[in-house]
Amino acid sequence: MMDAEQSAPATELPVLxxxxxxxxxILKISRTTLYRHVTTAPGFPKPIKIGNVKRWRFADVQAYxxxxxDAGAA
Structure with missing residues (x-):
């Protein structure tokens, strides 16, 4: 019988x-605009708190x- 340690993946990828x-x-925006997007832009990734700081998951930003x-599409 396998226990939990044996069935878990050997390594987990870090969350960037x-x-x-x-x-x-990356977004070429000011801090004020960033926090405005957090509160008003539909679907904009919400930050996560790590200790006393806010961070954004890279995968969430990529998905957004x-x-x-596309800005060039008409």
Whole structure:
């Protein structure tokens, strides 16, 4: 019979997280705009709290950006 340790994956991938400054740089927006998006933009990723700081999951940001309409499309 297998116990829980044997059935668990050998290694887990780390969850990549972004600081507000990193997210601002990726999105090319100000801090004020970032927090405005958090509260008003539909589907915008919510930050997670790690201790006393807020971080954004990289996968959540990627998924949000993938779902946005292309700016060049008409």
């Amino acid at each position: 997280v972004l600081t507000s400054a990193e997210l601002q740089k 950006l993938a779902g946005m309409p």
